[in-house]
Structure formats: structure tokens, C-alpha cells
Amino acid sequence: MKNWAENVQWNPAEILKPSNEAELIEMIKRANENNKKIRLIGSGHSFTPLCETNQWTMSLDNMQGVIDREGNIVKLHAGTKLFRIGDELEKLNLSQENLGDINKQSIAGAISTGTHGTGIEFGSIATQIEEITFINGKAEKVVVSENDVDNRLFRAAQLSLGSLGVITEVKVKCSDAFNLELDIRKEKLEDVLANLESILEDNRHFEFYLIPQTNWVQSRYSNKVADAATYTSKFAAFVNDIVLENWALQLLCEVNRIFPKSAKGVSKTLARFISNEKKVQKSHRVFSTVRNVKFQEMEYNVPYENYPFVIKELKKMLDKNDYRISFPLEHRFVRKDNILLSPANGRNSAYIACHVYKGMSEKRYFGDLEKLFVEHDGRPHWGKMHTRDAAFFASVYPEFELFNTLRKSNDPNGVFSSPYIERVLGE
Numbered sequence: 001m002k003n004w005a006e007n008v009q010w011n012p013a014e015i016l017k018p019s020n021e022a023e024l025i026e027m028i029k030r031a032n033e034n035n036k037k038i039r040l041i042g043s044g045h046s047f048t049p050l051c052e053t054n055q056w057t058m059s060l061d062n063m064q065g066v067i068d069r070e071g072n073i074v075k076l077h078a079g080t081k082l083f084r085i086g087d088e089l090e091k092l093n094l095s096q097e098n099l100g101d102i103n104k105q106s107i108a109g110a111i112s113t114g115t116h117g118t119g120i121e122f123g124s125i126a127t128q129i130e131e132i133t134f135i136n137g138k139a140e141k142v143v144v145s146e147n148d149v150d151n152r153l154f155r156a157a158q159l160s161l162g163s164l165g166v167i168t169e170v171k172v173k174c175s176d177a178f179n180l181e182l183d184i185r186k187e188k189l190e191d192v193l194a195n196l197e198s199i200l201e202d203n204r205h206f207e208f209y210l211i212p213q214t215n216w217v218q219s220r221y222s223n224k225v226a227d228a229a230t231y232t233s234k235f236a237a238f239v240n241d242i243v244l245e246n247w248a249l250q251l252l253c254e255v256n257r258i259f260p261k262s263a264k265g266v267s268k269t270l271a272r273f274i275s276n277e278k279k280v281q282k283s284h285r286v287f288s289t290v291r292n293v294k295f296q297e298m299e300y301n302v303p304y305e306n307y308p309f310v311i312k313e314l315k316k317m318l319d320k321n322d323y324r325i326s327f328p329l330e331h332r333f334v335r336k337d338n339i340l341l342s343p344a345n346g347r348n349s350a351y352i353a354c355h356v357y358k359g360m361s362e363k364r365y366f367g368d369l370e371k372l373f374v375e376h377d378g379r380p381h382w383g384k385m386h387t388r389d390a391a392f393f394a395s396v397y398p399e400f401e402l403f404n405t406l407r408k409s410n411d412p413n414g415v416f417s418s419p420y421i422e423r424v425l426g427e
Contacts (some may be wrong), residue, residue: 086284137411144313
């Protein structure tokens with residue numbers, strides 16, 4: 001088996017695909033009886049060894065779909081993929097309030113790794129969850145809610161790396177269906193940074209992609225509109241989304257990989273490809289983008305108040321060092337939350353995602369950037385590459401020990417442990 005990026009591969013002794021909770025419970029009982037470990041896999045979109053195991057891999061692909069609805073609260077099977085949720089909610093005239101830019105993950109995998117979109121008034125996808133049902137390492141069914149008098153276990157289950165148990169159902173707080181106008185612009189980095197406060201205040205969602213070794217960014221503004229969706233022709237959509245944003249990007253990345261010294265020229269060519277565009281679509285279609293180009297990714301969260309200094313230092317590093325990397329860096333902004341292991345715990349945040357095209361070395365580039373982020377109170381995205389360990393996480397998460405106490409009480413035999421889990425959470 002391998003993850004999407006193909007940088008992690010493993011050979012499980014057994015692959016488990018339960019179709020319901022009863023089957024799942026029996027599988028966990030069997031794991032306990034045979035002293036086996038289980039690691040969950042959603043769609044394999046984590047860049048870390050989160051799913052890696054030489055024992056049992058479990059997939060919830062057979063546990064998908066809407067279970068029921070009460071007003072704007074929708075109960076879902078936890079294996080449901082985000083793209084399917086968008087389509088199902090559209091039929092109910094509902095929508096998730098915010099999403100990330102990839103929609104291939106399962107809802108359980110998305111929340112368990114801290115997947116997020118952008119918009120300073122919006123938290124990660126996990127903040128949209130009202131209730132979580134999971135089967136713990138003792139094969140017990142546990143239901144937790146944000147409305148519990150003591151909701152600490154709920155706040156642990158919102159982002160757990162699959163270490164508490166197997167999430168089987170979630171209740172999602174949805175919005176009435178809405179359309180978004182996506183406004184894509186080619187802008188100067190200094191102009192965006194000079195106006196960032198007002199941009200974030202005036203726009204529902206905002207993000208930008210910085211082209212290395214240039215002063216250009218592709219900025220993306222998304223706002224609610226009453227206008228009907230203006231569907232782009234299939235040919236135009238193919239040209240914009242597939243040819244320009246995928247095939248052209250891959251071709252240029254291949255040039256960069258084969259001829260590393262071409263990086264600056266490739267970056268300038270990428271910047272030339274940026275064009276202004278506006279379109280109105282259903283919200284879930286605006287949030288997600290087509291991503292066919294394989295890459296490795298590191299993403300760090302820094303406190304929003306530290307972001308102005310971090311981005312200036314980052315730009316200096318990109319200009320000064322010959323990293324020979326041309327892949328754009330993504331910048332997004334997220335509201336603080338109280339989830340025990342959320343990178344945005346207790347602070348409004350900026351996320352900076354750095355990418356390296358498949359087949360190219362990321363070590364020095366990621367290493368230098370990670371050092372910068374950590375020096376300014378950075379916390380890594382749990383689904384992206386990093387070099388941190390449990391001692392580091394204990395120092396940056398005030399409730400890290402509480403999470404581990406809850407983890408061990410729900411999984412005393414370590415059924416859901418692995419070498420990677422032990423590295424980042426401890427034994």
C-alpha cells in the first residue's frame with residue numbers, strides 16, 4: 001500500500017474493511033486477542049507515516065453516506081469522502097461552511113489530521129463537528145458531544161490521529177446551501193501583505209500562492225453571492241483546471257527536476273501563467289481544486305501575530321538561498337479553536353504550506369523552513385511532513401498530557417499505536 005504522494009509505502013499483514021459497527025467491533029476484539037495493531041487509512045492524503053503498519057490496515061470505504069438529518073445537523077458515516085458529502089448536501093440544500101482545497105479525504109481522516117480551509121472567521125473542518133461516535137481500543141462504543149458537561153474527550157476525538165479508536169459516525173453542523181464567487185488575481189506580494197488586515201476582514205475566504213524567487217502571487221478571494229452558478233464550459237474548465245493548473249505545472253516541474261538550475265526561469269514562467277478570473281459556483285465546488293501533480297508537502301501553523309515577520313523572513317530565505325525549487329507556497333488563515341491537539345488551539349493562525357515536486361530532494365529546503373517556523377512558535381500540520389517528536393509536542397500543546405491520558409484510558413493495550421504514533425505522542 002502507499003499514500004497519495006507515494007513517499008510512504010507499507011505491506012500490511014491484513015486489510016480490514018468493515019461494513020458496519022458490529023463487524024468493526026469484532027475486528028477490534030480479534031486484534032486484542034491476537035495482540036495485533038490496527039492503523040486506519042482514509043484516502044491516504046497524509047504525507048507522514050500516519051497509516052504505515054506491517055500489521056493490520058483498516059479502511060472505512062464500505063461505511064459511507066448520509067445516515068439522517070435533523071435541521072442543519074447531518075449525521076454521516078465516518079468513511080464518507082468529502083466530495084461525496086458535497087454532492088449529498090447539495091441534494092439537501094445544505095453545505096459545509098468551509099473546506100480545504102482537496103476533497104478526496106474521508107470526513108474521519110480530514111478531522112483526525114486537522115484538515116482546514118481558509119478564512120479568519122472559520123476554524124478547521126473539525127470545528128464543524130457536533131458529535132463523534134467511535135469504537136475504542138477496548139471495543140467499546142463511545143459517543144461524545146461538544147455539549148457534554150465535560151467535553152474533554154470530545155475535544156480529543158476531534159483531532160486524534162486515529163489513536164483513540166475508530167470513528168464510525170459524525171454529526172456535522174451545516175449551513176444553508178450557498179454560492180461563492182471566486183475571484184482569482186495576479187498580484188504583487190507586497191501589495192497583499194500591506195493590505196492583509198483589510199483583505200481578511202472584507203472577504204469570507206482568502207488565500208494566496210507565492211511563486212518562489214518572484215514577487216508575484218496568485219490570490220484567491222471567495223465571497224458569498226446570491227447570483228446563480230455560472231458553470232464554465234467543459235472545454236474552458238479543462239483548459240484552466242487541467243491544462244494550466246496541472247499539465248503545465250507538471251511540465252514545468254519536470255523541467256525544474258531535470259535541470260535544477262532552471263528553477264528561477266521556471267518560477268518566472270509560472271508567474272506568467274497567472275491570469276485574472278471570476279466565476280460563481282456552488283460553495284463546495286469553489287473550495288476544492290483538481291490536484292494531479294504529485295508532490296511532497298510540509299505545512300506549519302504560526303500564530304497570526306507572528307505571520308508578518310515570518311513571511312518577510314521566508315521571502316528573504318527564498319531569494320537568498322539557491323533551493324532550486326519553483327513549486328508555489330500556499331498561505332491560508334484560520335480562526336482559533338479549543339481542540340486539544342489542533343495547531344490552531346488558542347490562537348488565530350496563519351498556515352504556510354511548502355511543496356516539493358515528486359522526485360526532487362526536499363531535505364534542505366524543508367529543514368531550513370521548519371527551523372524558521374519553529375523559532376516563531378510554529379506547530380506542524382499533523383498530516384504533512386515534519387521532524388518533530390513527542391517531547392516537542394508536549395512543549396507546544398498545553399493539554400498534551402491530558403490527550404495522552406484520554407488516549408491510554410480508551411486504548412490501554414495500544415491497539416491503535418504504531419512506531420510513528422509513539423514518535424509523535426509517546427509510548
